[in-house]
Amino acid sequence: MRLASFRGPDRAPRVGVVVDDRVLDVGDVVAATPLSARAADVLALRGTAPRDPGMLRLLAAGPAGLEAVRAHVAGARAAGTLASAPRLAGLELLAPVPRPGKIVAVGRNYGEHAKEAGGAVQEQPRIISKLPSSVIAPGGTVPAGPVGKLDFEVELAVVIGAFARDVPRERALDVVAGYTVLDDVSAREFQFDVSPPQTTFAKSLDGYCPMGPWLVTRDEVPDPQALELSCWLNGERMQHASTAGMIFPVDVLIAYVSRFMTLEPGDVLATGTPSGVGAFRTPPVWLKAGDRLRLEVERVGVLEHGIG
Numbered sequence: 001m002r003l004a005s006f007r008g009p010d011r012a013p014r015v016g017v018v019v020d021d022r023v024l025d026v027g028d029v030v031a032a033t034p035l036s037a038r039a040a041d042v043l044a045l046r047g048t049a050p051r052d053p054g055m056l057r058l059l060a061a062g063p064a065g066l067e068a069v070r071a072h073v074a075g076a077r078a079a080g081t082l083a084s085a086p087r088l089a090g091l092e093l094l095a096p097v098p099r100p101g102k103i104v105a106v107g108r109n110y111g112e113h114a115k116e117a118g119g120a121v122q123e124q125p126r127i128i129s130k131l132p133s134s135v136i137a138p139g140g141t142v143p144a145g146p147v148g149k150l151d152f153e154v155e156l157a158v159v160i161g162a163f164a165r166d167v168p169r170e171r172a173l174d175v176v177a178g179y180t181v182l183d184d185v186s187a188r189e190f191q192f193d194v195s196p197p198q199t200t201f202a203k204s205l206d207g208y209c210p211m212g213p214w215l216v217t218r219d220e221v222p223d224p225q226a227l228e229l230s231c232w233l234n235g236e237r238m239q240h241a242s243t244a245g246m247i248f249p250v251d252v253l254i255a256y257v258s259r260f261m262t263l264e265p266g267d268v269l270a271t272g273t274p275s276g277v278g279a280f281r282t283p284p285v286w287l288k289a290g291d292r293l294r295l296e297v298e299r300v301g302v303l304e305h306g307i308g
Contacts, residue, residue: 001070003178004214005055005094013054013098017073018214022085027053029072033061038163042264055097059161059177059265066217094137096180096215097159100268103130103209104257105184109272110245116280125248125256130184130270131204138212141308142185149188150287150307153273154231154239154295156224157182158250159215164263172251175263178215179224181295181303182270185209188279210305221299224250229274232294233285241274
């Protein structure tokens with residue numbers, strides 16, 4: 001399934017299933033799905049309403065929530081009501097998880113990118129982060145602001161769908177709800193031109209995490225290490241690689257991170273970018289107002305956004 005977050009009539013986020021060019025609203029199904037005591041407690045601490053119709057609640061409901069949504073879609077198909085669902089083009093899409101609990105990012109996780117950056121391949125994943133307030137919707141605009149060295153990074157993003165601590169590698173993909181596309185926008189002057197480097201700050205300014213256009217459930221992506229990903233800047237392809245080039249694949253990353261922190265439903269794991277980013281080109285290519293980016297991950301989708 002392709003699960004999209006969109007703004008409902010009351011301006012609050014709702015969840016829909018994308019079927020061809022239509023979006024079937026399943027927010028009421030999500031709100032009615034029972035939660036575990038732990039999930040309910042976590043949502044309460046975040047201020048999420050008990051019957052919230054948004055993506056975070058769906059992910060907190062776990063497999064039962066996804067099965068309830070699948071059953072609802074099957075019922076709509078049988079009843080012939082999908083044709084009356086709103087068109088995708090007419091909805092205001094949000095990031096699939098509009099405000100994740102946390103965004104765990106991985107630096108230099110492709111061999112060629114590590115090489116272009118001038119660093120040795122690391123023995124353990126390099127964990128950094130993007131603050132959740134940096135997330136913006138697909139089709140949005142990243143503010144150019146006062147930043148002079150603004151850069152792009154296409155990434156496969158993993159959306160967590162369970163509470164996960166000390167997950168063994170062989171069961172790591174079981175805690176994945178699905179996948180989306182993420183641009184790890186970075187202000188390189190804060191990452192490279194100051195000492196000590198301010199990497200989290202460099203990657204967490206307003207709008208620096210475009211994400212979307214939807215979440216593709218795990219069953220639609222049987223092997224996350226067999227996906228092509230590309231980034232185009234103003235129509236020119238700047239990055240092109242396969243997730244097979246990851247130094248630490250998705251299951252290893254989940255096992256590693258969950259040794260030290262609990263991953264929760266709705267958390268996002270940004271798995272790193274391949275070579276071709278602007279900072280390491282000769283001469284460097286920095287983003288500027290008016291630029292357009294198109295980022296694609298095979299089987300997942302296409303994310304587009306602007307720079308303003």
